[in-house]
Amino acid sequence: MDAASSLGIDKIGFASAEPFTELKDILLRHREKGFESGFEEPDIEKRVNPELSFESPKSIISIAVAYPSKLPNPPRSEPGAYRGIISRSSWGSDYHDVLRDRLAKLEAFIAERVPDARLMSMVDTGVLVDRAVAERAGIGWSGKNCAVITPEWGSWVYLGDMITNIPFTPDTSIMDQCGDCTICIDACPTGALVGPGQLNSSRCISFITQTKGYIDDEYKRKIGNRIYGCDTCQIVCPKNKGMNWTHQPELQPDPEKVKPLLIPLLTMTNKEFKEQYGRIAASWRGKKPIQRNAIIALGNFRDQSAVPILSELLLADPRPEIRATCAWALGRIGGEEASSALNNAQAKEQEPAVRQDIEKAITAVSQSASR
Known part of the structure; x- marks a missing residue:
């Protein structure tokens, strides 16, 4: 974790690269009900089976980078000068670029220490379901709002994945802490x-x-x-x-x-x-x-x-x-x-x-x- 922090990564977890068999049924039901956005990878098999994207995968690394939730000195809407609001996930620099930067640094860090490492990073538009990877890797649990909620950073986090041929020891998943809250x-x-x-x-x-x-x-x-x-x-x-994160300069x-x-x-x-x-x-x-x-x-x-x-x-x-x-x-x-x-x-x-x-x-x- 110390190394991850030095690379600008707020949390890192490791998961097995086994197929996400339970997820497949969920995704199929989701499609049958017409709940998809159309922005997803259309091939459900690719979404649940890492081996279809990466030869002989052994582990998946999940990373989280925390972003801010509060606007400093927000300008006020006034008659004749009304304002719109952009969601927090789009504050600061494009998170795709920020996560790619963090994953590239992590790839370099690993490659320097494991010369025969094979690594494939994905951000948001990758084939795997990053929330499912994060849940398996112990980053957080999947909340009722469909966001991954971490104990340390809440759900104000961006997620990225990396498939590798290195057999890392898997982390333990975090138990759901939403309880009866709706x-x-x-x-x-x-x-x-x-x-x-x-x-x-x-x-x-x-x-x-x-x-x-x-x-x-x-x-x-x-x-x-x-x-x-x-x-x-x-x-x-x-x-x-009470959670608001201001330590990532690009995301302010x-x-x-x-x-x-x-x-x-x-x-x-x-x-x-x-x-x-x-x-x-x-x-x-x-x-x-x-x-x-x-x-x-x-x-x-x-x-x-x-x-x-x-x-x-x-x-x-x-x-x-x-x-x-x-x-x-x-x-x-x-x-x-x-x-x-x-x-x-x-x-x-x-x-x-x-x-x-x-x-x-x-x-x-x-x-x-x-x-």
């Missing part, structure tokens, strides 16, 4: 946690904010001012109470970047987006989902000062999902200016899905005015 399940804004350790990804706000295209109306209000990700099930977890947040003003996001060019957000994990889907989510947030704030830019985008933006979302937001905000913009757009809009949202928004403004 706070995370009860707090989930959309009911995406359908049971202990069971997540319906299609209902998860973290997943929804990363999708491209249209968002169902039932989720828009529940998104609130989240423009990327969701931390609710971790924030409410009693095991995370820029408050203005992770709690940004919403209106400026709407006119940001691709170049500006890359300059401001290109180095954080939230940038991987590009600017469109974040802009769409910012529009939803402005609607939820009912920000009258946003009506001019929302009206402009409704009439002129080439992206139908942006126009449709602007219509919804204007319907939420209401007022004569919003009503005028919606009626103008209705006369010009050709896309059926957008026209439908404009009509719903016109109805919403009319009903609001009659109250």
Whole structure:
């Protein structure tokens, strides 16, 4: 552990490389119920059998790197200057890069001492289920919120894996410490946690904010001012109470970047987006989902000062999902200016899905005015 700490690794554990046989049944049931996000490795056999990715594996090393949960001096949302929020997992530098750096250092450390070592590292997008590896390696237990919870760092940790031909002595798994607690399940804004350790990804706000295209109306209000990700099930977890980690320099947040003003996001060019957000994990889907989510947030704030830019985008933006979302937001905000913009757009809009949202928004403004 001392060596791991010197490499910037907060916790390290060792697991056997035997197939994850029990996990296979869980993943199959998850798929049958339609709970997958679509971001996973599609081949379930590869997800549960390390030998399909690495010849004659003997061990899997799991690492955890802790990240912050509290924003120092957070800027405040104010009328006319409302802000969105990016989830904690995307604060600081992209965790994929940070973990790859830590794993590369660990690979070099091992290779120097074991010349014939074979090593294959994976971060998030690898074929194995990193939470299952971490659980087997004694990093933590799998919480009811589907996060790995460590006794030392809570669930505010990134996970990485390394398969190797070195037969390390396996660590002992940690017993589940959630007990009868269901706070995370009860707090989930959309009911995406359908049971202990069971997540319906299609209902998860973290997943929804990363999708491209249209968002169902039932989720828009529940998104609130989240423009990327969701931390609710971790924030409410009693095991995370008082835990905030500031010792990893690359992972510390820029408050203005992770709690940004919403209106400026709407006119940001691709170049500006890359300059401001290109180095954080939230940038991987590009600017469109974040802009769409910012529009939803402005609607939820009912920000009258946003009506001019929302009206402009409704009439002129080439992206139908942006126009449709602007219509919804204007319907939420209401007022004569919003009503005028919606009626103008209705006369010009050709896309059926957008026209439908404009009509719903016109109805919403009319009903609001009659109250």
